Amino acid sequence: MSKKQKELNFEDFKNLAKKKDLSLPEKIGFPTSYRKGYYDAILNDIFTKLPINTTTKKVVLDIGCGCDVLTHKIIDVCKKQKHILILNDSQEMLDNLPKDDYPKYIAGKFPLEHTVLNKYRGKIDFILCYSVLFYVFANDNIYQFIHEAVDLLKPGGRMLVGDIPNFDKRNRFLQSEEGKTFLKNQKKIKGSTAHENLNQKMDDTVIFSLMMRLRKFGCETYLLPQNPDLPMANRREDILIVKR
Helix, strand or coil, rough: CCHHHHCCCCHHHHHHHHCCCCHHHHHCCCCCCCCCHHHHHHHHHCCCCCCCCCCCEEEEECCCCCCCCCHHHHHHHHHHCCCEEEEECCCCCCCCCCCCCCCEECCCCCCCHHHHHHHHCCEEEEEEEEHHHHHHHHHHHHHHHHHHHCCCEEEEEEEHHHHHHHHHHHHHHHHHHHHHHHHCCCCCCCCCCCCEEEEEECCHHHHHHHHHHHHHCCCCEEEECCCCCCCCCCCEEEEEEEEC
């Protein structure tokens, strides 16, 4: 993958979203093989941490929702559970999603001022931010991003910052016996997607400093593993934030 692809930013994704020759996973920076056949496993893993599928009439916000099949599945579940669902991404990305009265769409780069967000500030039950934090880390201020999101939560509300590539976790895996076997079975490590720029290293220090900072501001934070069935669980993890 080229250097340019590794350093994608919000504007780059707007351009990808408009390309008709790309698959939906490719529009959000993944090879098709990294999502095809894994959607239900990813969705179930998310739902073990955010109980969107077992609750009703909640307010759910998906920041950087993309336009992949996963987003379409989340829309279906939220509609079935009678949630208020708010999807945020670029207009170009949102144009690939169903054109309907449901869900509510917010176009623009988060954080942003918007009448819908202002209406639900302090009232949101669940926030999902999946496969997004790396880009914030590479291009913007992750602390501002997370604080702005947490401010939208109601007391007791949950935010899942999911699918975080951790350079240190990756290296620990590759140095393990399991990792050595993994390398023997592959000519190269699958996973050099747009979400894993080894020059922009999200590592233990970044992840734990973010968690500690949020605890100082009265939140509970938990570092959670992904289900081993997920394609990059050996080098990615999730942060669950609970607002007090």
